[in-house]
Amino acid sequence: MPRAGRSARQARGSGPAREGLSGPAGRRLPNxxxxxxxxxxxxxxxxxxxxxxxxxxxxxxxxxxxxxxxxxxxxxxxxxxxxxxxxxxxxxxxxxxxxxxxxxxxxxxxxxxxxxxxxxxxxxxxxxxxxxxxxxxxxxxxxxxxxxxxxxxx
Incomplete structure (x- = not known):
């Protein structure tokens, strides 16, 4: 369950902070x-x-x-x-x-x-x-x- 003030999308880790690390279709780029x-x-x-x-x-x-x-x-x-x-x-x-x-x-x-x-x-x-x-x-x-x-x- 997400904490107050955070959306469910951000709680799953797919929010705007992670968009730069994700490639097409939401896969992570190799690191x-x-x-x-x-x-x-x-x-x-x-x-x-x-x-x-x-x-x-x-x-x-x-x-x-x-x-x-x-x-x-x-x-x-x-x-x-x-x-x-x-x-x-x-x-x-x-x-x-x-x-x-x-x-x-x-x-x-x-x-x-x-x-x-x-x-x-x-x-x-x-x-x-x-x-x-x-x-x-x-x-x-x-x-x-x-x-x-x-x-x-x-």
């Missing part, structure tokens, strides 16, 4: 909270799959790969748990390098693949730094908000 290991696995697998997709659709365009890296950085920084939030900027460069494997040029053999990887890392450093810095800024903002809220509530 995953990944551990440090989970966020690392998420971004490594996402970047590897995006690298393979880039290889198939765009013929290994390093620019497309760099652009696809940015949303993965943002999602990793937003989805990691607050307790593990400082791990997100650490795993992103590793994920960038792993995802670069299918995109990097290979001159044949292991050494050719390694040389293509090193060349890709050198030429695409701007995307790597930009994505890592964006994730770092999001992570620091989340951490500061978490510390302030924790201090306020004792």
């Amino acid at each position: 995953p909270r990944l551990t440090g290991l989970g966020s690392g696995l998420f971004c490594v697998m996402a970047m590897f799959l995006l690298g393979c997709l880039d290889q198939l659709l765009f013929g290994a365009s390093l620019t497309v790969y760099g652009v696809l890296f940015l949303p993965v950085c943002v999602l990793t920084a937003l989805w990691v748990r607050v307790g593990d939030v400082l791990t997100a900027p650490v795993v992103l460069p590793i994920a960038f390098a792993v995802g670069l494997l299918p995109v990097a040029e290979s001159g044949g053999g292991l050494l050719g693949r390694l040389m293509g990887l090193v060349t890709g890392l050198a030429t695409q450093a701007g995307w790597l730094y930009g994505g890592t810095l964006a994730a770092g800024a999001l992570v620091l903002a989340r951490r500061v908000l978490w510390v302030r809220t924790r201090r306020r509530h004792g």
Whole structure:
């Protein structure tokens, strides 16, 4: 039974305060909270799959790969748990390098693949730094908000 002053709709939790969190047909949008290991696995697998997709659709365009890296950085920084939030900027460069494997040029053999990887890392450093810095800024903002809220509530 709803309390006085609140409608039955607000008591069920579907009032105006929750409309921004609901998607079509009243379903909640996903709000995953990944551990440090989970966020690392998420971004490594996402970047590897995006690298393979880039290889198939765009013929290994390093620019497309760099652009696809940015949303993965943002999602990793937003989805990691607050307790593990400082791990997100650490795993992103590793994920960038792993995802670069299918995109990097290979001159044949292991050494050719390694040389293509090193060349890709050198030429695409701007995307790597930009994505890592964006994730770092999001992570620091989340951490500061978490510390302030924790201090306020004792």
